Amino acid sequence: MSTIMNKGRSAIGWLWKHTAAGVAVVLIIAALVVGYRMGGPSPAPVSEDHDHAESVGEPQMYTCSMHPSVRLPDPNAKCPICFMDLIPVADGGGEGGELRVTMSKAAAAMSQIETAPVGRFFPTAEVRLYGKVTYDETSVARLTAYFPGRIERLFVNYLGVPVARADHMAEIYSPDLLAAFEELRQSKIASTDSSATSELIRSATRDTLAAAREKLRLFGIAPEQIAAAEGGSFDSDRLTIYAPIGGVVTHLAVREGDYVQTGTPIATIADLSRLWLDMQAYESQLPLLRWGQPVSFTVEAHPGETFEGRVSFIEPMVDERTRTAAVRVAVENSDRRLKPGMFASAVVRTRVAADGAVVSNELAGRWVSPMHPTVVKDVPGQCDICGMDMVPAESLGVVGDPDGAEEPLVIPRSAVLFTGTRSVVYVQVADAERPTYEGRAVVLGSRAGDFYIVRDGLNRGDSVVVNGAFRIDSAMQIAAKPSMMTPGGGGGGNPHAGHGGMAADSMPDIPSRVPVPDSFVFALKPVYAAYFDAQESLAADDLGGFVQAAADIKTALGFVKESGLVGEPLAEWRRAASRLRIEDAITSIDSARARFERMSEGAIVLQRRFGHRGSEEWSLAHCPMAFDFKGADWLQRGTQINNPYFGDQMLRCGEISESFAPLDAPSVESEHEGHGND
Numbered sequence: 001m002s003t004i005m006n007k008g009r010s011a012i013g014w015l016w017k018h019t020a021a022g023v024a025v026v027l028i029i030a031a032l033v034v035g036y037r038m039g040g041p042s043p044a045p046v047s048e049d050h051d052h053a054e055s056v057g058e059p060q061m062y063t064c065s066m067h068p069s070v071r072l073p074d075p076n077a078k079c080p081i082c083f084m085d086l087i088p089v090a091d092g093g094g095e096g097g098e099l100r101v102t103m104s105k106a107a108a109a110m111s112q113i114e115t116a117p118v119g120r121f122f123p124t125a126e127v128r129l130y131g132k133v134t135y136d137e138t139s140v141a142r143l144t145a146y147f148p149g150r151i152e153r154l155f156v157n158y159l160g161v162p163v164a165r166a167d168h169m170a171e172i173y174s175p176d177l178l179a180a181f182e183e184l185r186q187s188k189i190a191s192t193d194s195s196a197t198s199e200l201i202r203s204a205t206r207d208t209l210a211a212a213r214e215k216l217r218l219f220g221i222a223p224e225q226i227a228a229a230e231g232g233s234f235d236s237d238r239l240t241i242y243a244p245i246g247g248v249v250t251h252l253a254v255r256e257g258d259y260v261q262t263g264t265p266i267a268t269i270a271d272l273s274r275l276w277l278d279m280q281a282y283e284s285q286l287p288l289l290r291w292g293q294p295v296s297f298t299v300e301a302h303p304g305e306t307f308e309g310r311v312s313f314i315e316p317m318v319d320e321r322t323r324t325a326a327v328r329v330a331v332e333n334s335d336r337r338l339k340p341g342m343f344a345s346a347v348v349r350t351r352v353a354a355d356g357a358v359v360s361n362e363l364a365g366r367w368v369s370p371m372h373p374t375v376v377k378d379v380p381g382q383c384d385i386c387g388m389d390m391v392p393a394e395s396l397g398v399v400g401d402p403d404g405a406e407e408p409l410v411i412p413r414s415a416v417l418f419t420g421t422r423s424v425v426y427v428q429v430a431d432a433e434r435p436t437y438e439g440r441a442v443v444l445g446s447r448a449g450d451f452y453i454v455r456d457g458l459n460r461g462d463s464v465v466v467n468g469a470f471r472i473d474s475a476m477q478i479a480a481k482p483s484m485m486t487p488g489g490g491g492g493g494n495p496h497a498g499h500g501g502m503a504a505d506s507m508p509d510i511p512s513r514v515p516v517p518d519s520f521v522f523a524l525k526p527v528y529a530a531y532f533d534a535q536e537s538l539a540a541d542d543l544g545g546f547v548q549a550a551a552d553i554k555t556a557l558g559f560v561k562e563s564g565l566v567g568e569p570l571a572e573w574r575r576a577a578s579r580l581r582i583e584d585a586i587t588s589i590d591s592a593r594a595r596f597e598r599m600s601e602g603a604i605v606l607q608r609r610f611g612h613r614g615s616e617e618w619s620l621a622h623c624p625m626a627f628d629f630k631g632a633d634w635l636q637r638g639t640q641i642n643n644p645y646f647g648d649q650m651l652r653c654g655e656i657s658e659s660f661a662p663l664d665a666p667s668v669e670s671e672h673e674g675h676g677n678d
Contacts, residue, residue, distance in 0.1 A: 062086035099482060100429060100438045101475045108435040110630055113468035115428050116415070118458050120407040122351040123448035127288050129327060131279030133299070133342040136330070138372065138385060139271035141244045145260040146220040149174030152238055154256045156267060161249045169267060171238045172260075177219060178237055181229045184212040188230050247271040272336055274374075277309055277329040277344055286325060287446060288350055289314055290358045291373060292393070295329045297346035299338065307331065307338065311348070312374045330374040352448045354408035363393035370396065408445065409454040415464040416444065416452055417473060419571050424483075425458070426465040426472045437465060437472050439483060470575075470601075517564035521613055521663065526556035527580065528612055531603045535634055538589070538596055538644035539651060546592045550582045553599070557581055572609050576602040593645050597627070600634040607635060611663045623654040633657075 064070045064079035064086055077086055103111070153171040156163065163169070187209035191202070216226050222242070228234035251268035254260060277297060281289060293311045313328035329346065331338065350358045367390035369375040369383035381390050417424045423444050429436040442457030458464070465472060476483035530552035537545030557577050565573055579602030586592045604620065612618065619639050626632035626645040636642050641654045 060088060062088055099440075100436055101472060101481065102432070102434050102436045103472075103475065105435060108468075111468045111471040113435070113437075113472070114466050115463040116412055116466045118454070118460055118462045118464060119410050120460055121410060122353065122405070122407055123410050123451040123453070124349055125288050125352050125446070125448035127281070127285045127348040127350070129279040129281055129285070129346045129348065131277055131327075131344055131346065133331070133338055133344055134276050134278050134340050135250070135270045135272075136274040136276050138374075139245070139247070139274050140250075141247075141269045143169065143241065143244070143266040143268070145172075145262055145264045145266060146218065147174050147176050147180075148261050149177065149239075149259070151254050151256050151258045151260065151266075154254070156249050156252070157256075159249055159252060162247070163243045163249060163269060164246045165243060167243045167246075169241045169243050170254075171240050173238050177239055180212070180215055180219065181234070184209070184216060184226070184229055185232065187212045241266070243269055245269055245271055270340075272340070273332070273334050275331045275333045275338055275340065276312075277331055277346065279327045279329070279344075279346060280322065280324040281314075281327045283318060283323055283325075286314070286318075288352065288358060289327060289348060290350070291396070292363045292368075292376075293348055293350060293358070294362065295346050295348050297329070297344045299342045299344050301339075301342060302337065307344075310374070352408070352446060352453065353405040354445075354453065355406070366393050367391065368393045368396060409458060409460060410448075410451045411454055411458065411464050412466045413447065413450055413452050415466045415469065416442070417469055418574060419568075424473075426469050427458070428463040428465065430463070439473075439476060439481075516569060516610055518613075520561070520564055521610055523560045524606060524610065525613065527553060527560065527606070528603070530556050531580065531599065531635070532637060534596060534599065535636055535644045536642065538593055539642045539647055541589060541647040543586070543589045543592060546589075546596070547586055550586065550595075550599075554581050569609065572605060576605040576609070578602070579605070589647075594627075596634070596644055597632045600632070603635050604633060607660055612660070614662045616662065618660045619656045620658040620660065621654050622657050625650070625653060635660075 060075075061071045061073060062075050062077070063072075064082065064084055070079055070081065070086070072086060075086060075088070078084065079086060103113075149172040151170055152173045155168050155170060187205065191205045191209045213226055213230070216229070217223075220241070221229075221239070225234065225239075247269045249267055250270045251265075253265040253267065260266065277295070289311060291311055291314060295309045295311060296306050297309070298306055309329040309331040311327060312330040313326070315326040318325050352358065363376065365378075367377045367380050369386070369388055370391055371388055372383055372385045373396075375383050375385060375390075376393075377390055382388065383390065411425065415425050417426075423442050424439055425442055426437045426439055429438055440457050443455040445453030445455050447453075473483045530549050533552065534546050534549035537543075537549055557580060560573075560577075562570060562573065579598050582595055582599070586595060607618065607620075616637060619636050620633060621636055621641055621643075622631060622633050623643055623645050624631045632645055634644055639656050639659075641652045641656070643651050643653050646653055
């Protein structure tokens, strides 16, 4: 029995040994197959486009993952630049693939791509102007001496005195005036006592009397004063000067006892019931301004209150030094709340037609003075100032015809990518199975608020990308297709997008640093400083601090001068500045962090492209968990992680991926191990 059992154990042992060896062999073969599939080149995707290529006999092309501009038909060839193995080109372009790129729905969603239709309507442009309230020169009277004399008494003896029309201003003694009065009286006596003389003498006497009256009138003497002197009831050796208009005394040139000559200024009176707002408009703003347009403005003296006026004058010439033209607004000030010298911030809102002309019909059917355009009436008549006949407003070309104007093609300004000389938009291809976008160069007209008028390149109903266009442009570059950065195709691609894939949050390649004027790099210091304030505020969960920092960034960007920048550096600067600038209101910490990601893209571009001056070394940090594990980067001072995307929740989450030394010191680039999540 034991012998049988021993033989059974031996048989079982033999079977187990050989079975285990077979299982091991099978497992080893399976591991090799899996490893080959994971490590080998990805097979070309099977799609309708691939079938179409085969049907027309186009060969499968192979490219380098680090240099997508390389296209070779031989799968066994090496990249002629870096000698890496080639991978199959996965044509995601659809029809006309050279100008198109196709993304997966997941990649499009992670890239936060948004589209908007191209429409036709009259966009409203806002022209912001700044200036100062001043006197209406047509309502200013200046008193001057019509004859030599001495100021015996000055009734108005300080500035700001309010006077009414015909109020006494001063008394003046003049021997010339007394002689003129005596000449008038003698001429009057001679003309009344001429019964025994001939008609020739009587006629001469009457002419002498008329000349004496005219002389006094030219001296500025009132008719009643002339009549009193002629009748003998005026026997004073002083003459009173009266105010010609009502208003406020704004200038006094004499004091009591001063002796004045003919033409010497005495005083100035300004009627403050009507004022002017004088401003300066840049060349780019002038096409949007027209005479008669309504203007709203504010002054610091009355916060929260808006005042109204109309454009009454646009200077016909541009100042060659400032490249601006004067714009004047007529303002009614019957309540005297506005005062000359106040600074004002004005806005002119107007609708723009396809040809860029302003559509305005506020003065349709009304009558205007051609010399004093502030005088506008509902019926024909004469100008209240100069007496000229009023003319129809239509005859002056200040009235548009909205019914005859063509509505322009309009797209949001966020849809346009600028390269300095070209404007590019990405259009969503309709009826595509997967999100497909086509790049188009467009010709733009004037900007009207948040919109651009399109002259050429788009049609009504096209859907243009208004958010995520830079990410699409990155995909075009990676695929070596024509893009904003590389209009001829090819280009460097993204060395981190292995095997031809595209990370949803990939950024366009940043060209290597080139020399720029030191003045420009130094001007970036306030921009960087405000950006770091924003980063540190978010890390501290301080929404108010971030809002203030965003406003400081916008102000700092306005002081950066572009002189010395040309070509691609200029385009890079403008694109980075557009990312850093925040136009809309931020009301929550979540929206602030979403905006900060775009701000960081701009700051990183500035650092890589132009560098920074100073003594601090800055760090580029990355948080892989930001925005639902999409990941996000930022710049910070120091090497300790200070996460702006999570704040106190995960302040130390992330890792330092790169360091940037100031331009004054040797460049240092190193890899650092990051901190784990706290």
